[in-house]
Amino acid sequence: MLIADLGDVRLHYRDEGPRDAPAVVFANSLGTDLRLWDKILPYLPGGLRIIRYDKRGHGLSSCPPAPYSMGALIGDAERLMDHLGLRDAVFVGLSIGGMIAQGLAVKRPDLLRAMVLSNTAAKIGTREMWQERIDAVRGGGIEALADAIMERWFSRAFRETVELEAWRNMLIRQPAEGYIGCSAAIAGTDFLTSTSGLTLPTLAIAGSEDGSTPPDLVRETAALIPHSHFEIIRGAGHLPCVEKPREYARLLTAFLAEHGHV
Numbered sequence: 001m002l003i004a005d006l007g008d009v010r011l012h013y014r015d016e017g018p019r020d021a022p023a024v025v026f027a028n029s030l031g032t033d034l035r036l037w038d039k040i041l042p043y044l045p046g047g048l049r050i051i052r053y054d055k056r057g058h059g060l061s062s063c064p065p066a067p068y069s070m071g072a073l074i075g076d077a078e079r080l081m082d083h084l085g086l087r088d089a090v091f092v093g094l095s096i097g098g099m100i101a102q103g104l105a106v107k108r109p110d111l112l113r114a115m116v117l118s119n120t121a122a123k124i125g126t127r128e129m130w131q132e133r134i135d136a137v138r139g140g141g142i143e144a145l146a147d148a149i150m151e152r153w154f155s156r157a158f159r160e161t162v163e164l165e166a167w168r169n170m171l172i173r174q175p176a177e178g179y180i181g182c183s184a185a186i187a188g189t190d191f192l193t194s195t196s197g198l199t200l201p202t203l204a205i206a207g208s209e210d211g212s213t214p215p216d217l218v219r220e221t222a223a224l225i226p227h228s229h230f231e232i233i234r235g236a237g238h239l240p241c242v243e244k245p246r247e248y249a250r251l252l253t254a255f256l257a258e259h260g261h262v
């Protein structure tokens, strides 16, 4: 098991592929752990170094008391990449992971060659909405919200498959404190101005059935970044890497190739 001891937090991560290969770092969404990416890995080309991690308060990483700031989450990604000696990586962030990508691109452009903003935005929801969610989790645990979250994460067709229960289990088994901590970070984040100043090569991915960050919201964020490329995966909700792994990997592979990463 790989653990990066960053002092105030210990992050659980996986580091697969040759150490000297082009690096791709994956940052997952609220309520998920690094297994979020399991289904796309078989469809990615060989010869990549693939790093996935559980952000603080999720998976096997440590879970400091809430609230967390977006700055802390960006700092965790930055310190993990420094710890691993990564440079010139492609950073793939989904939802809150995409907010981390935007912040990291502003703070440490030296670490990144390009980024993928998947099912994310410069600002997601309102402070009030996130406070309601935090209050609901404090009151009834993540379970109280789980059915509504499944409707945003997945298309109707996927919700009828046997896999649904496993993803729901992933959600409800995350620490409530970590979920609340990251919700507070999202509530306090508005990257509209800073993301508008980015020039990093960017692929934005949306899911046609995404109930959390609908395609128009993702498109608006992509439009802030000159020459970004926007794609919609049809028939997928908020987690297209789970519902449509082959399509997701195809888009990612083409982007990596375009930027000399494979």
Ligand SMILES: O=C(O)CC1=CCC(=O)O1
Residues within 6 Å of the ligand: 028, 029, 030, 031, 094, 095, 096, 097, 124, 149, 152, 186, 211, 212, 238
């Ligand atoms: O709505 C959800 O629960 C999905 C989500 C919003 C931000 C994030 O990271 O996941």
